[in-house]
Every structure is written in C-alpha cells, then in structure tokens.
Amino acid sequence: MTSRVPPHPDRADITLQGVLEALVDPVRRSIVAQLHLATDPISCGHFDIPVARSTATHHFNVLREAGLIRQHYAGTSRMNTLRRDDIDELLPGLLDACARDHQAQTPA
Amino acid sequence: MTSRVPPHPDRADITLQGVLEALVDPVRRSIVAQLHLATDPISCGHFDIPVARSTATHHFNVLREAGLIRQHYAGTSRMNTLRRDDIDELLPGLLDACARDHQAQTPA
DNA sequence: ACAGAAGTTTGATAACCTTCGACATTCGAC
DNA sequence: GTCGAATGTCGAAGGTTATCAAACTTCTGT
Structure with a gap:
C-alpha cells in the first residue's frame, strides 16, 4: 500500500500557538519558505537544510x-505540500513574510 | 529625570526570527494583543498576565x-506602546491574528 | 526625609527543544 | 526475496528559556 497516512489536524484544530512554535525554528521556517516558493510537492530528502536525516524527520513531524x-x-518518499489556504485563514501574510525573509538570508 | 530610556532596535534591525521568538510565548502574545486592542499606552503593571513582576519585566524586555x-x-511607571508600523511592515496581519486569538481564548 | 508604589536585578530551578548517531523499517526494482 | 534508497524510532547530550522569591533601586507624595 502506498498510503501510510500520518495524522493531520483539521483546519479548526490549527492553533496560532502551534503555528508559531513550528515557525520559530529557522530550519522549519526554511522548509516552509522553500515549499511556498515552489509549485510542486517536495520530498523530505530534497530540501536544502543543514541537519541530519533524523532531525529532519522531527521537523517535518x-x-x-x-x-x-x-x-x-x-x-x-514522503511528499510535502503547504496547507496554504488553512495558513492564510489563520494568519494572512505569514507565508510571504517567511519566503521574503528566507530569500533575504539566502545569498543568491 | 523622567527619562531613563532603555535601548530600542531600529526598524531595520527587527528580524522575523526575533519577532517570532518573542511571540511564541503566550504571555508575551497576550501583552501584544492587549496593546493592540487598546488605544492608549499601558503601564507594565496594568496588564492582565499571570506571572510574577520579575517575570513580567523579563517579558517586556x-x-x-x-x-x-x-x-x-x-x-x-513604565509605559508601553506597540510599534504597529514596524510590525505591519515586517508581517502584516500579525497583530490582528494575535488579537483575534487572544479574544477567542479570553471568555467574555 | 520617609513611606509606599512600580520596576529591576540576581541567582536558582525546572522544563523543553534541537541535535545527533545507531539501529530498525518500508517500498520499488531486479 | 534481496538490495538499496528514503525515512522512522530511540535514547542521550547540550543549550536555551520561563519562572519564582528576595533584596535593591527609583520616583512621587506628604
């Protein structure tokens, strides 16, 4: 089966506290920024992040x-996509801010 | 003299990382929400927060x-005001999201 | 000058989080 | 079924942070 589906929270269960806790980590913010700047899903192993694989697993969780x-x-492969609509509903502007910050810190 | 002025960062030195680190704490987010919902400056001692004074000093810092x-x-008294313009420039929507969340969690 | 109000400083403690390496798991290809 | 690639699980180590109580400072009134 290609469907070991890990648990996802419903939109109503997404909290500002949880979102901020997730995004306060630079590595996780970088992941979100890379997803926001991309158009297609990205597998865990294809992100540009400076941590060991086991640590990456933790961040994706x-x-x-x-x-x-x-x-x-x-x-x-575990594919990742952004929950844009859900995030925008909670805090519009957040994804753009993360992406802008990411690009500013990533020398061309 | 009524002007011991503590150091404030310039707008250009405000980082997304710093802002998120500050707002990930529920007490600090509550302070920001209360300021956003108010119209006038508020002194440190007039916030509704569940921590000791020394802890509050830390959070304001x-x-x-x-x-x-x-x-x-x-x-x-140490008066506090929100840097609305600076925050809006970095992450528009943030203050509203904090205030909305604060009100949702504060039973009438 | 004194007393009280409003903050601040100073340790100390406890909890939490990131990080890693080593080992286990799962799936697709052959 | 075996192998390799992509992840997941599991402690352990290390660093950071929130919290408090107690003692100290600063300012306003009287």
Whole structure:
C-alpha cells in the first residue's frame, strides 16, 4: 500500500500557538519558505537544510502536527505540500513574510 | 529625570526570527494583543498576565528588544506602546491574528 | 526625609527543544 | 526475496528559556 497516512489536524484544530512554535525554528521556517516558493510537492530528502536525516524527520513531524504541511507517501518518499489556504485563514501574510525573509538570508 | 530610556532596535534591525521568538510565548502574545486592542499606552503593571513582576519585566524586555513595543518612563511607571508600523511592515496581519486569538481564548 | 508604589536585578530551578548517531523499517526494482 | 534508497524510532547530550522569591533601586507624595 502506498498510503501510510500520518495524522493531520483539521483546519479548526490549527492553533496560532502551534503555528508559531513550528515557525520559530529557522530550519522549519526554511522548509516552509522553500515549499511556498515552489509549485510542486517536495520530498523530505530534497530540501536544502543543514541537519541530519533524523532531525529532519522531527521537523517535518512538527510542521505536519502544527497544520502547516500535508504529507503523503509516494513509494519510499514522503511528499510535502503547504496547507496554504488553512495558513492564510489563520494568519494572512505569514507565508510571504517567511519566503521574503528566507530569500533575504539566502545569498543568491 | 523622567527619562531613563532603555535601548530600542531600529526598524531595520527587527528580524522575523526575533519577532517570532518573542511571540511564541503566550504571555508575551497576550501583552501584544492587549496593546493592540487598546488605544492608549499601558503601564507594565496594568496588564492582565499571570506571572510574577520579575517575570513580567523579563517579558517586556524581550518584547522591546525584539522591536515589538516601545517603552518610556512616566514617573515610576513604565509605559508601553506597540510599534504597529514596524510590525505591519515586517508581517502584516500579525497583530490582528494575535488579537483575534487572544479574544477567542479570553471568555467574555 | 520617609513611606509606599512600580520596576529591576540576581541567582536558582525546572522544563523543553534541537541535535545527533545507531539501529530498525518500508517500498520499488531486479 | 534481496538490495538499496528514503525515512522512522530511540535514547542521550547540550543549550536555551520561563519562572519564582528576595533584596535593591527609583520616583512621587506628604
């Protein structure tokens, strides 16, 4: 089966506290920024982040449990997409701010 | 002299990282929400927060150093105002989101 | 000058979070 | 079924932060 589906919170269960806790970490904010700047889903292993794989797993779990990303399996890869609508409803402007900040800190 | 003025960061030195670190704490977010919902400056002692005075001092320092509030003395009281313009420039929608969340969690 | 009000400073403590390496798991291809 | 690639799980180590009580400072009234 290609559908070990990890638990995602409903939109109504996404809290500002959870979102802020998730985004206060630079690594997680970078992940969100990369997703926001991309158009297609990205697998966990294809992000540009400076941490070990086990640490990356932790960060993706935090993002999913906070309601920021949606995850589904494609083979052994775990694909990630942003929950744009849900995030925008909670705090419009957040994704753009993260992306802008990310680009400002990422030398061309 | 009624002007011991604590150091405030310039607008250009306000970072998304610092702002998020400041607002991830529920007590500090509550302070910001109360300021956003008010029209006039509020002294440190007049906020509705569940912590000891020494802890409150710490939280106000964090908020000021992050660039979220401006502080000035009036007698023995330390008055606080929101740096609305600076915050809006960095992350429009943030203050409203904090205030909305605060009101949702504060039973009438 | 004194007393009280409003904050601040100073440790100390406890909780939390990120990070890693090592080992286990799962899926697709062959 | 075996192998390799992509993740997940599991402690342990390290650093950071919130919290408080107690003692100190500063300012306003009287």
